[in-house]
Amino acid sequence: MTDDVDRIVEQWGRERPDLETDAMAVFGRIYRLARIVGDRQERVYGALGINRGEFDVLATLRRAGEPFQLSPKALTASLMLTSGGMTGRLDRLERAGLVARSPDPADRRGLVITLTSTGRTLIDEAVTVGLAAQRRSSSGCPSRAAANSAPSSGTCSPPRRAEPAEKLKRRCLDIDRCGNDRRRALRPRTALSTAEASGDTDGGSRHTKPGPPSSRIPAPPGGVDCLHP
Template identity: 45%
Template sequence: MEEKIDIIDSLISDWNRERPDLDSDAMHIVGRILILGKSLEKKANQSLGEFGIHYTDLDVLATLRRSGSPFELTPKELMQSVLITSGAMTALLDRLMALEHIYRSPDPTDGRIKKAGLTKKGIELIDKAIGFRFQEAQDSIAVLTKKEKDVLIPLLKKLLALHTA
């Protein structure tokens, strides 16, 4: 089977012509990971539109849901699982509160901290949306065999560990 030339092949070909002194091997992987990440996030955002939420909303709601009952975390605890800035977290929590998916309440051990917790409406939403999201993730990698997935998982984990340490 002949491989189709993609945008990464084209840009590497151009750089090899213009700057043959550069080692372009890594760009075969990094360039594709960057494009794939953007594409998967865009697809997730589009599909979550039917639930009236964005991917970052899902991330926060899912983090609260998987924390277990009473489904409450401090903003600092949320920040450890969600890849957004503290300013963006505040705006996101305000938006989710306005949508009545979460509530904010003072932490009984430290009144300066306001915990975020899932409302009944928020639990119902995340339980529907996360099932949909997991299926979408399955569909996104359906082209891979079980053996390919088993090889890819530890490789991606190894790269991620290097870049998130």
């Protein structure tokens, strides 16, 4: 049995036999699964009148807990959006009565976004049906021989269901850690950090000024979700 990824890998193997294509075979299927499941999720959410982007906003507010309220800045950072992209989503959700904007009591110049009761009802339903769609996708289809020989529930025991999620989580953490280590290794070293590394921290080195701020690489953003919520 072959799939599209097999054919792509085979073609590269013929045209560029010097390439090691094992990673392509793995990530090609990950991307394909993400697209297939993403399209299914889009249809599920569409039946409720929202898209995946709007689901993300409602879900972020819902899982924040009482009072289901965040600032636009916090929402933008959590979803890794531009402020303009977030404004468009909030405008649509507010018109639909799913969120409400109000002045921030802690900052007279700021706003807070609150999930309305209608929005909470909708996102609770969306999460439920969305997870059901994901479970159907992850359970797979039984083989024809197995289907003919014995009835199948199409589900796995809880420990077996947890195995793929744990493996993916460990892999995501490994990739994040490697990326952070690489960013730290590439960060330019100031005169002060060089002195600290060599142990030269006497009075003379205390007055050494670090390099200009423009030469420093900012710390990577945190809170990047590995999977769709």
